[in-house]
Amino acid sequence: MSSLPAWSSRTGLRLLAVLLTLLMTAASTTAGAVTAGAVAPKASATPDRPRYDVKLRGDTDGSHWTGRQRVSFRNASDRPLREVYVRLWGNGDDGCGAAGRPSPVRVSKVRGGTPGRLTVNCTALRITLPEPVAHGERTAVAFDVSITVPGRNNRFGREGAFRFLGNALPVLAVHDAKGWHLDPYVSTGESFYTLASDFRVRLDHPSALKVPATGRTWTRPGRPGRTVTHSVAHRVRDFAWAAGPFRTATETSPGGVRVKPYWSPDKPATGVRLTRQDGVAAVDRFGREFGRYPYGEIDLVMTPGFGGGMEYPGLVFLGTTEEVGAVVHEVAHQWWYGIVGNDEYNSPWLDESFAQYANARFYGWDTVGCWSPDDWPDDSAALTNSMAYWSTHRGEYHLVYTAGSCALADLERALGADTMARLLKRYAHDHWYGVSTTADFKKAAQAVTTRNLGPFWKQHRIR
Numbered sequence: 221m222s223s224l225p226a227w228s229s230r231t232g233l234r235l236l237a238v239l240l241t242l243l244m245t246a247a248s249t250t251a252g253a254v255t256a257g258a259v260a261p262k263a264s265a266t267p268d269r270p271r272y273d274v275k276l277r278g279d280t281d282g283s284h285w286t287g288r289q290r291v292s293f294r295n296a297s298d299r300p301l302r303e304v305y306v307r308l309w310g311n312g313d314d315g316c317g318a319a320g321r322p323s324p325v326r327v328s329k330v331r332g333g334t335p336g337r338l339t340v341n342c343t344a345l346r347i348t349l350p351e352p353v354a355h356g357e358r359t360a361v362a363f364d365v366s367i368t369v370p371g372r373n374n375r376f377g378r379e380g381a382f383r384f385l386g387n388a389l390p391v392l393a394v395h396d397a398k399g400w401h402l403d404p405y406v407s408t409g410e411s412f413y414t415l416a417s418d419f420r421v422r423l424d425h426p427s428a429l430k431v432p433a434t435g436r437t438w439t440r441p442g443r444p445g446r447t448v449t450h451s452v453a454h455r456v457r458d459f460a461w462a463a464g465p466f467r468t469a470t471e472t473s474p475g476g477v478r479v480k481p482y483w484s485p486d487k488p489a490t491g492v493r494l495t496r497q498d499g500v501a502a503v504d505r506f507g508r509e510f511g512r513y514p515y516g517e518i519d520l521v522m523t524p525g526f527g528g529g530m531e532y533p534g535l536v537f538l539g540t541t542e543e544v545g546a547v548v549h550e551v552a553h554q555w556w557y558g559i560v561g562n563d564e565y566n567s568p569w570l571d572e573s574f575a576q577y578a579n580a581r582f583y584g585w586d587t588v589g590c591w592s593p594d595d596w597p598d599d600s601a602a603l604t605n606s607m608a609y610w611s612t613h614r615g616e617y618h619l620v621y622t623a624g625s626c627a628l629a630d631l632e633r634a635l636g637a638d639t640m641a642r643l644l645k646r647y648a649h650d651h652w653y654g655v656s657t658t659a660d661f662k663k664a665a666q667a668v669t670t671r672n673l674g675p676f677w678k679q680h681r682i683r
Contacts, residue, residue, distance in 0.1 A: 264298075269415075280426055281381065281463075288363070288364055292359065292360035299355075300355075301352065303348045303349060306392060307344055325366070332349070332359065379525045394414065430464065434451060479517075484522065548578075555574075568607055596681065
């Protein structure tokens, strides 16, 4: 999510940590085919190669969307697949709702399987398949979906006339060597773990609304007064969109990426200009450093009151002031979480720390001595803790950003800048569209040096 401004000393970093804690707390309340040379998700991760076909119709202001969703998938496991789970992450803050106020995301008329009861605070729906799906075989389930945007300013929420639909579309849960991942929703940080998927989405909406969305998008006239926004996205981990009376433009980066900024009319002009400038520069720079951006298009959605930033494949939500905001950090997430996937609930540092390290390098921050082992609050704190820990230690969650980016900066100094650059580019290449773990990164780092990195991992609490 949100990024840090520059630091120049440990004292300054502690102050920034406090500021980040406040920001994240505020945000929590307001706010597959594989290319040549890439490594596929681990064989036990299933259902894989999902394809989502979605048709939704929005109401007058984009607050309510209804339609049909179909998802086909393959069983990559050696064992027969007898069930799937669909995650309704949009219910995370509201759970099962209350009398007269149903859950924001509802699924009905399931075909291709038998639905069970909603579990995990109404964020997980088990669908039992009519017959076991053998290894390598494909099947599909389909259902009606109803999405009502909540009244809060958040990644799934609203701000004035603008609607944000992040984590609103139901997606498949993952089953791997640890079983089904049915972790609870967290409002500070992320709970999400998905495999690279294809999406074909048709959004029918009033013509007065602009609808930025994941993927390559284009519009066609619909019924009188309405427009249909089409989007196609390949090998992405989620699909998000927004709706509102945005102003918009289109530009192409020197590296050939189409960048489409969307902003509210009351956005500070300086902030819009700087966000566009830094967003274009970041997508090209990170493409050179980590591997070329593969999606062709990225949308920058800017409103004045959004808390920090939130990343989705090919689209980011940004609260932009005259001093820009979190655009570079969120663009870095296109690689760290998006292209190089991770289990965000159990290993949040693998995307947040890496995105913040990229952010620090982009801005040329001084990271010498930015963290010390003495700065850990107690023995239970570790950079590699899961969201089960951070969600109950919210005052410490900034460590994923601060201590994590400092640890990677220290690793760069230990290995040398050129070696670190080769490490990250190779690491990204080896896990392109796949899923990485802490063990994978430690192994990759150790492979580029004769130095024993065991003491380094211990010092930085990378366990």
